Amino acid sequence: MKIFTAEQIRNWDWYTIANEPIASLQLMERVAAACSNWLLEQRYAQKPLHIFCGKGNNGGDGLAIARQLLTQDADVTVYILETGKKGTDDFQRNLELLHKYTSNIHFLQSADFFPILQLQDVVIDALLGTGLDRPLEGLIAELVQHISNSPATVISIDVPTGMFADKSCKDCICMRADHTLSFEVYKQCFLYAENAEYCGSIHLLHIGLHPAYYEATIAAHQIIESKTAQAICKKRNAAAHKGNFGHALLFAGSYGKTGAAVLSSKACLRSGVGLLTVHTAKCGYIPLQTAVPEAMVETDSNEQHLSAASADLLRYAAIGIGPGIGLHEETANVLMQLLQQAHQPIVLDADALNLLSIKKDLSALLHTDCILTPHPKEFERLFGKVANDFERIERAKEKAEELNCVIVLKSHHSFIACPDGNAWFNSTGNAGMATAGSGDVLTGILTGLLAQGYNTTEAAVLGVYLHGLAGDFAAAEQSQEAMIASDITAFLGKAFLHVSQTNV
Numbered sequence: 001m002k003i004f005t006a007e008q009i010r011n012w013d014w015y016t017i018a019n020e021p022i023a024s025l026q027l028m029e030r031v032a033a034a035c036s037n038w039l040l041e042q043r044y045a046q047k048p049l050h051i052f053c054g055k056g057n058n059g060g061d062g063l064a065i066a067r068q069l070l071t072q073d074a075d076v077t078v079y080i081l082e083t084g085k086k087g088t089d090d091f092q093r094n095l096e097l098l099h100k101y102t103s104n105i106h107f108l109q110s111a112d113f114f115p116i117l118q119l120q121d122v123v124i125d126a127l128l129g130t131g132l133d134r135p136l137e138g139l140i141a142e143l144v145q146h147i148s149n150s151p152a153t154v155i156s157i158d159v160p161t162g163m164f165a166d167k168s169c170k171d172c173i174c175m176r177a178d179h180t181l182s183f184e185v186y187k188q189c190f191l192y193a194e195n196a197e198y199c200g201s202i203h204l205l206h207i208g209l210h211p212a213y214y215e216a217t218i219a220a221h222q223i224i225e226s227k228t229a230q231a232i233c234k235k236r237n238a239a240a241h242k243g244n245f246g247h248a249l250l251f252a253g254s255y256g257k258t259g260a261a262v263l264s265s266k267a268c269l270r271s272g273v274g275l276l277t278v279h280t281a282k283c284g285y286i287p288l289q290t291a292v293p294e295a296m297v298e299t300d301s302n303e304q305h306l307s308a309a310s311a312d313l314l315r316y317a318a319i320g321i322g323p324g325i326g327l328h329e330e331t332a333n334v335l336m337q338l339l340q341q342a343h344q345p346i347v348l349d350a351d352a353l354n355l356l357s358i359k360k361d362l363s364a365l366l367h368t369d370c371i372l373t374p375h376p377k378e379f380e381r382l383f384g385k386v387a388n389d390f391e392r393i394e395r396a397k398e399k400a401e402e403l404n405c406v407i408v409l410k411s412h413h414s415f416i417a418c419p420d421g422n423a424w425f426n427s428t429g430n431a432g433m434a435t436a437g438s439g440d441v442l443t444g445i446l447t448g449l450l451a452q453g454y455n456t457t458e459a460a461v462l463g464v465y466l467h468g469l470a471g472d473f474a475a476a477e478q479s480q481e482a483m484i485a486s487d488i489t490a491f492l493g494k495a496f497l498h499v500s501q502t503n504v
């Protein structure tokens with residue numbers, strides 16, 4: 001699914017108004033109907049509703065929701081933040097209409113008039129939407145804090161008030177919503193990890209915006225959905241043999257971190273690879289052979305860390321390096337040797353990235369078929385400090401183009417930046433995956449997919465989606481608290497089945 005900017009969404013409104021055609025007031029009525037129906041279905045409309053409106057079109061949505069719910073006998077109180085300015089045309093028209101249904105409308109001119117909100121109350125936040133053009137301050141900031149600090153359930157319309165659709169609102173005042181009701185497509189701000197606690201659960205409601213605009217408009221970012229993954233996932237030939245699915249090589253593990261090698265190896269094998277060889281420190285031989293009998297193990301001459309690259313790289317279809325390899329100088333040499341000699345696709349993760357981060361000229365080291373999978377800290381070591389998630393994403397896109405490789409920025413809604421400028425946010429995964437070894441599992445998956453012939457973008461998009469989905473299945477079975485990284489691998493099968501059964 002495409003992710004549109006606030007400007008593109010505004011243009012989509014206007015395109016619909018001009019080409020459906022439909023009056024803008026009617027479009028607002030449709031927005032309100034979608035929200036009202038959701039509130040009725042979810043039984044929030046049975047509770048005391050406090051609808052807070054600004055004087056823009058977001059506030060207009062709020063007034064129309066109030067009127068529609070009053071016709072359903074809901075208990076509605078409306079508050080309008082008084083700015084001294086006239087509202088937009090659609091706001092004013094909805095205010096006139098609302099006066100015919102209720103007099104329970106309060107104009108808030110100072111904090112003294114803010115209502116006390118209780119646990120059973122439901123707040124509809126229709127203060128500001130995509131028209132936000134500066135951080136909140138003054139009375140509106142006080143009101144947003146008052147509501148956010150109350151025990152009431154908060155449901156924001158379009159965006160939580162104070163959140164910029166297309167840029168960071170880190171360190172700004174923002175409504176803390178339990179639910180956000182938005183329309184048709186995700187906005188970029190819903191996908192930043194730093195905004196997750198403000199958005200609550202996102203619900204995309206259909207309001208019948210014109211499909212031709214969606215088709216014709218190019219989006220800078222997309223979200224990976226089941227059908228995206230399904231379109232990439234290849235069907236296995238019935239007569240296939242293991243030679244058809246590639247031979248992967250993983251450089252993983254060191255003394256005390258053989259577990260990382262076990263985790264990535266198992267995940268690699270469960271991703272459909274034909275053959276797997278693991279190159280690990282000598283101390284890892286017995287544990288690996290015992291825990292992952294399906295893998296071949298090639299031991300380093302050193303007992304505790306990697307000190308020499310594999311003798312014959314040509315046999316392998318793809319290479320993964322990083323999980324648990326440590327930061328020994330000799331291991332750094334192995335990495336450099338590998339980067340010079342290997343011509344096949346490579347996944348670079350964890351300590352491989354940390355070792356790379358001390359090198360000045362990465363573009364001279366990386367060939368075009370690399371996937372880098374940094375988490376935010378590793379990203380910072382590689383590419384420098386950033387102020388917020390928005391900047392991190394922009395820097396990832398710049399670096400992917402500059403280095404001509406795929407960068408998977410691991411996080412809540414992991415972000416994939418491709419060298420051709422395409423960029424994806426993931427839609428699967430959960431906080432249960434914030435547990436040791438989850439990233440090692442991803443490295444195994446990506447290496448396994450590359451070995452099977454998926455290109456770097458395909459492997460990253462499919463692999464990240466499957467990894468998150470397997471994590472979601474694991475959490476459903478085990479709880480987010482109790483799940484561990486091995487559970488992600490255990491549920492990879494269910495994730496593959498889900499993707500292969502999705503109808504495109």
Ligand SMILES: NC(=O)C1=CN([C@@H]2O[C@H](COP(=O)(O)OP(=O)(O)OC[C@H]3O[C@@H](n4cnc5c(N)ncnc54)[C@H](OP(=O)(O)O)[C@@H]3O)[C@@H](O)[C@H]2O)[C@@H](O)CC1
Pocket residue numbers: 009013027028031054055056057058059060061088127128129130131132133134135136137140157158159183209
């Ligand atoms: N397809 C869709 O998605 C549809 C969307 N629709 C809805 O319309 C909404 C967009 O409406 P909108 O353009 O009128 O903007 P909105 O957010 O109400 O703000 C208005 C004014 O607020 C002000 N302002 C800005 N920043 C401020 C601040 N920090 N503190 C205080 N004030 C601030 C600024 O005015 P200023 O004060 O600068 O004069 C600005 O002009 C959208 O989110 C959705 O809910 C539907 O109805 C139709 C289909």
Ligand SMILES: Nc1ncnc2c1ncn2[C@@H]1O[C@H](COP(=O)(O)OP(=O)(O)O)[C@@H](O)[C@H]1O
Pocket residue numbers: 350375410411412413414428429430431432433434435436437438439440441442467
């Ligand atoms: N809150 C979350 N929501 C979604 N995915 C998450 C969340 N926390 C972690 N993950 C995923 O789990 C993985 C963690 O990777 P990483 O930080 O490298 O772990 P480790 O180093 O322990 O292996 C990443 O793929 C990340 O996207």
Ligand SMILES: [K+]
Pocket residue numbers: 058125126127128129156157158159160161
């Ligand atoms: K809002």
